[in-house]
Amino acid sequence: MTTMIDGTRIARRIRAQVAAEVAAATGAGAIPGLATVLVGDDPASAVYVAAKRRAIGEAGMRDFHRHLSAHATQDEVAAVIDELAADPQVSGILLQLPLPGRLDAVALIDRIPVIKDVDGLTTASAGLLARGERGLRPCTPSGVVELLDAEGVRLKSAHVAVVGWGELVGRPLTQLLLRRGATVSVAHEFTADLAAVTRPADIVVVATGVRGLIGPEHVSPGAVVIDVGIHRTPSGLTGDVRSAELDGIAGRITPVPGGVGPMTIAMLMVNTLLAARWSAEREDVVAQEASGMSGMSGMSGNSPAA
Numbered sequence: 469m470t471t472m473i474d475g476t477r478i479a480r481r482i483r484a485q486v487a488a489e490v491a492a493a494t495g496a497g498a499i500p501g502l503a504t505v506l507v508g509d510d511p512a513s514a515v516y517v518a519a520k521r522r523a524i525g526e527a528g529m530r531d532f533h534r535h536l537s538a539h540a541t542q543d544e545v546a547a548v549i550d551e552l553a554a555d556p557q558v559s560g561i562l563l564q565l566p567l568p569g570r571l572d573a574v575a576l577i578d579r580i581p582v583i584k585d586v587d588g589l590t591t592a593s594a595g596l597l598a599r600g601e602r603g604l605r606p607c608t609p610s611g612v613v614e615l616l617d618a619e620g621v622r623l624k625s626a627h628v629a630v631v632g633w634g635e636l637v638g639r640p641l642t643q644l645l646l647r648r649g650a651t652v653s654v655a656h657e658f659t660a661d662l663a664a665v666t667r668p669a670d671i672v673v674v675a676t677g678v679r680g681l682i683g684p685e686h687v688s689p690g691a692v693v694i695d696v697g698i699h700r701t702p703s704g705l706t707g708d709v710r711s712a713e714l715d716g717i718a719g720r721i722t723p724v725p726g727g728v729g730p731m732t733i734a735m736l737m738v739n740t741l742l743a744a745r746w747s748a749e750r751e752d753v754v755a756q757e758a759s760g761m762s763g764m765s766g767m768s769g770n771s772p773a774a
């Protein structure tokens with residue numbers, strides 16, 4: 469029998485933990501604040517940003533939203549990012565993707581200071597992940613790992629097939645899984661025999677953007693299947709996996725919606741809390757160094773901003 473992994477329930481628990489920590493920290497220091505930056509009027513992006521802002525409110529954090537017109541220039545978007553970067557009340561900055569095609573998205577993402585990079589997508593954050601140093605990790609792949617942990621799926625020595633090597637999901641996920649002791653096989657659009665890569669795996673994670681790519685021919689009995697794909701169809705949301713066809717074959721599987729999607733938002737809340745905490749730690753160190761009290765200056769070398 470195949471069990472559905474309830475990402476909504478796991479995400480709710482994580483968000484409640486974050487909210488409890490925010491409430492507990494309120495007296496002692498600043499409330500974490502998250503700035504969402506939306507450029508243009510793409511309806512899907514507007515829905516995602518609205519969901520993120522609802523989560524910010526429910527976590528008891530401050531909501532600093534900026535909406536720029538679809539005609540905003542590179543310099544105008546950069547100026548908004550710089551202003552948020554300089555604002556001490558803003559713990560994290562999220563630039564909603566995709567941006568209008570004429571903007572240089574990489575340059576704008578890399579303007580976000582690494583300590584406020586709650587999406588974990590800057591070049592600096594990718595470097596910290598690659599080096600295994602402390603930093604903010606991309607929300608969707610860290611949500612996948614959190615989901616597997618919450619389900620008690622052992623990663624150490626497990627064989628995981630990651631299908632899709634995109635910058636948002638597959639690539640950072642591969643690094644996270646390797647660090648957890650998994651053996652990882654990565655498949656992509658040029659993989660000659662996809663089933664040969666996925667069938668031996670204990671866990672198959674699919675993040676390709678190809679609707680219904682994975683079916684029974686790709687999955688061994690009992691495997692855990694994580695579907696990261698999201699496709700809007702007239703009959704609702706669906707994923708990269710033909711999940712109905714895997715019923716009775718997969719051991720556990722994430723539904724779409726209600727699997728990885730809610731985890732992405734939960735991990736954004738976790739990252740914002742971490743960003744606020746690490747920023748406060750760094751300020752403590754700076755204050756101690758300024759007052760000549762600190763023998764702790766090495767800590768700043770370990771901060772996500774280093």
Ligand SMILES: NC(=O)c1ccc[n+]([C@@H]2O[C@H](COP(=O)([O-])OP(=O)(O)OC[C@H]3O[C@@H](n4cnc5c(N)ncnc54)[C@H](O)[C@@H]3O)[C@@H](O)[C@H]2O)c1
Pocket residue numbers: 608631632633634635636637638655656657658659662675676677678681696697698699728729732
């Ligand atoms: N659930 C969430 O919160 C969430 C968040 C981010 C992305 N997504 C979804 O995840 C999917 C992937 O996103 P991305 O930004 O990493 O995509 P991407 O376009 O950057 O990368 C897609 C990857 O899939 C591979 N691929 C394409 N066709 C393939 C095929 N036939 N066989 C094997 N591999 C193939 C490509 O080689 C590439 O490595 C999308 O459907 C996106 O909507 C979901």
